[in-house]
Structure formats: structure tokens, C-alpha cells
Amino acid sequence: MRIPSAFEHPNDEYNGLGRKPVVLDVLAPDRRTSMLPEGVKFVFHVNPNELSINYAKTISRIQTMGGFVEQVWGDDAQEISMSMNSGAFIRPYVGVSAITNPDYGGTRRQTIAYDKYLDLLALFHSNGMVYGINGQVIQAGIISLYFDNVIYYGWFTSFTVTESAESPYKLDLQANFTVDTEEHLTFLPYEDLSVRF
């Protein structure tokens, strides 16, 4: 008996249940090869409760005697901020648990939610980097973040884990992700296609 995650597979999007998981992958410096084991992707225990994608242009405006001069430099780096929570630290027969001392039996670590949080933390620490024996970055891979037919390639910039008395039995997580490139797969409306044919 178990209390399952919200998602069972990265391809849950196509199982007809109407679920769309956020999927993370760690790509090698070639930006194509996954560095995770074959067939393994990171799927959240609970999808982020907020996924905010922020775009901005780099424009500087200079006031002159004759009016404003606008200098347009293209895109600013775009950021994705994610607000998440771990999901409840819950086990069958026990219910939710906030025990952290292993001397008193199963702790909150013995839950899928905590385990998934640790996975996400490890993925943040990796960030697609290849580390040398002294811990320095020697090569940079990249993280892919997939949601609803869009892939964002980039890197995590920060990760905050908060536990508070007001919301016990779970962790609140906040991550920021800077985007290098993104790929959208969408549909061309029939009307547009008919023009072509």
C-alpha cells in the first residue's frame, strides 16, 4: 500500500488523465545528451503551484534636448520563478509526520515527498555542471525544464527551502531559473494551413 505521487511518469501528459507534469532533465555540455540514467527524468511529486515566466527587453532611454533617444539592445535574460511545495510528509498507517529524530522510528524523511525534495535539491546542486575533484566547475551542461510542450533550457540561480510552523508537514520551495533558449511546440491553426495548400 502506498500513497502515490501526483505523477508516475514523465509522459503522464499523454495518458489521457489530463495531467501535465513539469519535467526536469540534466543535459551534458553538448546540450542534447541526458546525463540522467536511461529513461529517468525528474518529475515533481507535486507540480509547482506557480510557474512564472518573465520576459524583458533591454532598452535604455536617454533624455535629450530634442526628446528621448531609445536604444534597443534585444532581449534581457529571461527568468522563470517557481513556487512549489514538497507535498505532505505522509506515510500509510502513520499519517503526516514531523518527526526528525531517527531514534523514534520512521522520520519525515521516510516519505516520498521528502525524498523527491532531496532529488530536486541534488538536481539544483548539479545544475548540469561537471565538477572536478576539488569541486570546481570544469564543464557546463544545462538543465531542461519541460512543461506543456515547451522546453526551457537554462540553469537554476537560487533555491530556497522554508519550513514553518504555519504550514507543518511540508516544505515550501522557491527556485529561480534563468533561461538560455526555449522551444515551443504548438499547433498551426487550420485556417493558416489552408492558405499554404
Next chain:
Amino acid sequence: MGKPTITDQMGIVGGQPSEPSQTFESDYEVVVTGASLQEVAVTWDLIETGRRFDLSYEPQVGKPIDGGSEQLRKFSPFTIGFELPADVKDLIPTLRVGGEGASFEQDITNLGNAFADVMGNGNYTSDGFVQESAFQQNQDYPDASFIGRTQISNYVVQLLRLANIPELQVLVNPNSMSVTYTKVQDFSARTRKNRIFRAWGEEQPTISFSFQTGGFIAGQERHFWGSDSNTPSGLQYASKKLSAAWQNFMKIFQVYQNSALLYDTIFDTEAHLGVGGLVIRYDQMIYRGMIESFEFSYGDETPNMLTFDISFIVSQMEDVSDDSGIVAPLYNPNGEDFFL
């Protein structure tokens, strides 16, 4: 302010009890106590707090009341303690904080021997050493340098105190704990083909804690050595200093004020003799680092208690859980077999 005082407790290593409390007529005092190992600085009044923070203790009157559940605290303990300076660990690799383990006494002996080697004086650990040192240094001013024997005694005494003080369990766990990890990387440099990504690793993690103490509550305690008159009792501001909540808070505050620094208590300078670190244990994690800021406040909406915030910068983080990374079979909370 009275004379600066050195309390020498090296007699515990030499094993020979000494005459109690010998005071020299000089600009400083050397007090030889000849304490036993068990008596070495296990009380908080012996933990230094530096020259700008004077902390005095009085004997307790009344009875501090801890309204919390000790059993519940065991389920999720949050402790804070001292980490000894790294150079001492080079000398005695096995030395641990908090007097843990059976080898602690041997570690202390090794520590004494190690410093005796530095001094080139096998009698360094004897009771007469500080006395001799004081006379040899003209009784007026001991050698100001760290190499001075008296200063080394000062160093070792404080070291033993930090090593022997038990880790402090916080009576009320933080009501908020936030760990922030930040990458050191840059994605701003532009080229004709997108930006250049540069990565250097991570900043030191920062942990922000928000605490609330328990209520300031105390009770009457009748002893033949106790106070003749009634002392403040119940939940009220007058019970503050007598309460378990305040006293536990002051210890946490004292940990911050000490910050595992070994102070120059002889000359009362800020030329510290050494620096260790602080250790927080929670959720099978060990956070080693330093408290960067400490703030506490009284508020009219939360009377008879304190709120305080700590910002902790992590130097080293260790996960001591033996979990395999796979969610393990469930323990039966009734202490029987695993649920499968």
C-alpha cells in the same frame, strides 16, 4: 572593573588536586582551582562573551517552568553547539565537542600533552605551572604574545570549556527555517550569438531562523536554602528572568556572543586567541558555520515572550542520515515490526 582573572584548571590533566584559590599580588589574578574533569566548565557562566558583552549569573530563585513537552522535543530536536578551532583538530583529530564518547577524557589528556610539547615543558599540565608562569613574568604583565605561557593556559582553558559544554537543545524549535542556496554564475555578457554563461559554483548557503520563546513563567520553590520571601510566579513579565524560556534564550544568545571565539581575557583585548565555529543539528543534518546576525524583539502583541531571528551562514553541511535514497519500509509507531 576588577582585575582580569585567569582560572587555571590544568590540574585536571595532571591528576593532582591543588590548593584552592591562590591569588597573586599583581595586575592580574591567577586562580588555581584544581577541578576534576567533571567540573571543567560545564556551566554556562564560564563561557566567555567578549569584552563588550558582560554577562553575570545569579543563583536561581523560584522555579523555572518549561511548559513544553520533553517527549515531543525528542521527536524533533534542534540543538546548537560549538565547533573547536580547526587547528586544534589537527592536533587531536578525535576531539569532539560536547564531551561525547568514552575517549573524551583521553582526548583532553592528549590536548594537554600536545600543548605541553609546544611549551617544551612536561610540567605544563601541573597545578604549579600557571603560578610559576606568573612569577617568571615579573608578576606585572604576562607575555602579551600568544606564545606566552599564561596566554596559552588561557587558550587551553577556554578550549576545554567549549569542548565540554553540552550542545544546547532549543526549548522551542524555530517556527520558521529557510535555507537559501545561490549559484555564483553570470549570464549577462552578450555576444553576437546569445549570452555567455559562466559558472563558478555556489555561495555559502544562508539559513534564516525565526524563533519565539515560550512564555515567561515561573513558580515558587520552597527550599531551606531558598528565598525567604515570595518570588514572581505565573505567566507575567516579572517572571522573565526566572523562567525557562528566558534562560534558554539567554544561552542561545550567549552562543552567539561567544561564537566559538577564544578571547584574550588577560588583557581584555579583541585580539582573539582562536576561532572555531557553531554547529546546528536538525533533521539529521549538521550545519557548521557562524551566526551572522541576531535580532530579538519585545512586542506588545506578544507579551511575556520574545521573538528572535538568526541568520546563519553555512560553511559545511553534512547529511548524517543513513537513508539510502529509496523510501524505506515503514516503522511501526508502536515499536513492532515494519509495515510492509
